[in-house]
Amino acid sequence: MTGRRPGPPGAWYQKSVLPGGLIVLTERMGRLRSAAVGIWVKKGSRDESAADSGISHFIEHLVFKGTESRSCREIARTIDRTGGLTDASTSKEFATFSVKVMDEHLPVALDLLADILTHPAFDPGELENERKVIFEEIKSVQDDPGDYIGEVYYESYFANHSLGRSILGTEQTVGALARDRIVSFFHDSYSPSNIIVSAAGNVDHDALTDFFATRFGSPGKLPAGTSIEPSPVPHPGRVYLRKKDLEQTHINIGFPGLHRAHDDRYALFVLNDILGGGMSSRLFQNIREKCGLAYSIHSYNTSFRDAGSLAVYTAVDHSESIRTIRLVMDEIAKLCRGEIESQELEDSKAHLKGSLMLGLESSSARMAALALNEMYFGRQFTPDEILDAITAVSLDDIVGLAQRLFVPSEISLVVLGSKSKIDLEGIDLNVF
Numbered sequence: 001m002t003g004r005r006p007g008p009p010g011a012w013y014q015k016s017v018l019p020g021g022l023i024v025l026t027e028r029m030g031r032l033r034s035a036a037v038g039i040w041v042k043k044g045s046r047d048e049s050a051a052d053s054g055i056s057h058f059i060e061h062l063v064f065k066g067t068e069s070r071s072c073r074e075i076a077r078t079i080d081r082t083g084g085l086t087d088a089s090t091s092k093e094f095a096t097f098s099v100k101v102m103d104e105h106l107p108v109a110l111d112l113l114a115d116i117l118t119h120p121a122f123d124p125g126e127l128e129n130e131r132k133v134i135f136e137e138i139k140s141v142q143d144d145p146g147d148y149i150g151e152v153y154y155e156s157y158f159a160n161h162s163l164g165r166s167i168l169g170t171e172q173t174v175g176a177l178a179r180d181r182i183v184s185f186f187h188d189s190y191s192p193s194n195i196i197v198s199a200a201g202n203v204d205h206d207a208l209t210d211f212f213a214t215r216f217g218s219p220g221k222l223p224a225g226t227s228i229e230p231s232p233v234p235h236p237g238r239v240y241l242r243k244k245d246l247e248q249t250h251i252n253i254g255f256p257g258l259h260r261a262h263d264d265r266y267a268l269f270v271l272n273d274i275l276g277g278g279m280s281s282r283l284f285q286n287i288r289e290k291c292g293l294a295y296s297i298h299s300y301n302t303s304f305r306d307a308g309s310l311a312v313y314t315a316v317d318h319s320e321s322i323r324t325i326r327l328v329m330d331e332i333a334k335l336c337r338g339e340i341e342s343q344e345l346e347d348s349k350a351h352l353k354g355s356l357m358l359g360l361e362s363s364s365a366r367m368a369a370l371a372l373n374e375m376y377f378g379r380q381f382t383p384d385e386i387l388d389a390i391t392a393v394s395l396d397d398i399v400g401l402a403q404r405l406f407v408p409s410e411i412s413l414v415v416l417g418s419k420s421k422i423d424l425e426g427i428d429l430n431v432f
Contacts, residue, residue, distance in 0.1 A: 014205040021193030035201035038098035054169015065126035114215040161232040198371040201363040231306040238424035249417035257308025
């Protein structure tokens with residue numbers, strides 16, 4: 001078939017590019033009796049206009065509510081009969097629909113995936129019912145302070161940009177989405193040129209490629225990777241929100257990060273791990289274990305194709321808020337000054353490498369890695385390449401990156417609590 005190729009010589013995966021632009025990637029794991037298959041659409045919430053905010057997530061829900069040949073109930077029964085796992089999610093840069101089933105049920109699962117993504121009915125009645133479901137999902141995020149502060153953080157940090165808008169949209173934008181607009185957006189976004197199919201497990205590459213060549217025929221209207229907006233400009237600042245009935249004050253301290261394919265991404269992984277990536281991290285050991293201020297505290301890295309963020313989240317008693325913020329900043333200042341023991345660095349790298357190798361034992365994780373590497377890098381990485389890159393991270397790499405990212409003028413501080421407002425402007429964050 002046109003576009004079929006095995007990948008580089010000696011590659012452990014196979015890749016085909018169909019005439020319409022759809023990419024098929026497979027990794028055969030012959031000892032398994034299962035297969036994980038994902039359809040990845042290279043469009044997410046950042047590709048929406050402000051008026052369309054939430055439309056990608058709405059579509060993710062609606063495709064399971066019936067097709068031209070299957071009712072919503074029949075879709076659910078088909079999934080249950082395979083005994084497999086089905087998942088779908090929308091992010092800011094892509095949407096994914098996946099199944100993991102025994103190999104004997106793969107034809108049924110593939111037929112279902114292809115059906116919901118090529119012939120969704122968008123039934124008006126189901127559409128209105130699911131609109132109400134999404135309203136409840138939006139409310140559930142607003143009721144969860146940990147989720148809500150994250151939404152506020154991105155809205156503040158990526159202000160006036162689609163990356164700052166909620167993936168779910170708002171009740172106003174979702175409530176205003178008409179069926180015609182949803183159908184139009186679906187056909188523009190879910191075109192073959194915007195789709196990657198990835199599979200790992202007991203799969204046959206040629207059979208999978210032939211199947212999708214048949215089911216996803218003509219190319220769509222839009223080229224892959226088209227974005228409505230240019231790269232975002234971070235907006236550091238300080239925000240306090242008061243929300244009734246909270247027992248704790250929630251804190252999110254954010255800094256600039258790196259884009260997904262940045263050359264220093266492995267140094268960022270190690271830096272994040274040392275700061276707040278696990279139970280032995282500095283934040284966990286000092287703020288939870290030593291001071292007893294928080295039940296949960298961690299740092300997290302978020303990377304997009306042209307921007308990123310590194311942030312710290314915790315929740316503490318209101319009376320300890322300012323102290324906790326200062327303690328977090330003290331730990332960050334130590335990293336910027338290079339106060340890192342060589343054993344701490346090696347332990348962090350060992351933690352990252354162990355997590356990587358354990359994750360690669362899962363066919364679902366390997367399926368996802370195939371798609372994400374193709375999407376962001378246009379190539380695949382061997383486990384040894386990644387392990388070697390982590391091993392090569394030096395103390396100078398970590399300190400240099402910390403000094404570049406942890407800049408006081410670039411901090412975004414968001415605090416959510418039920419008590420009287422904290423004087424955020426009075427907190428000295430210039431501790432470096």
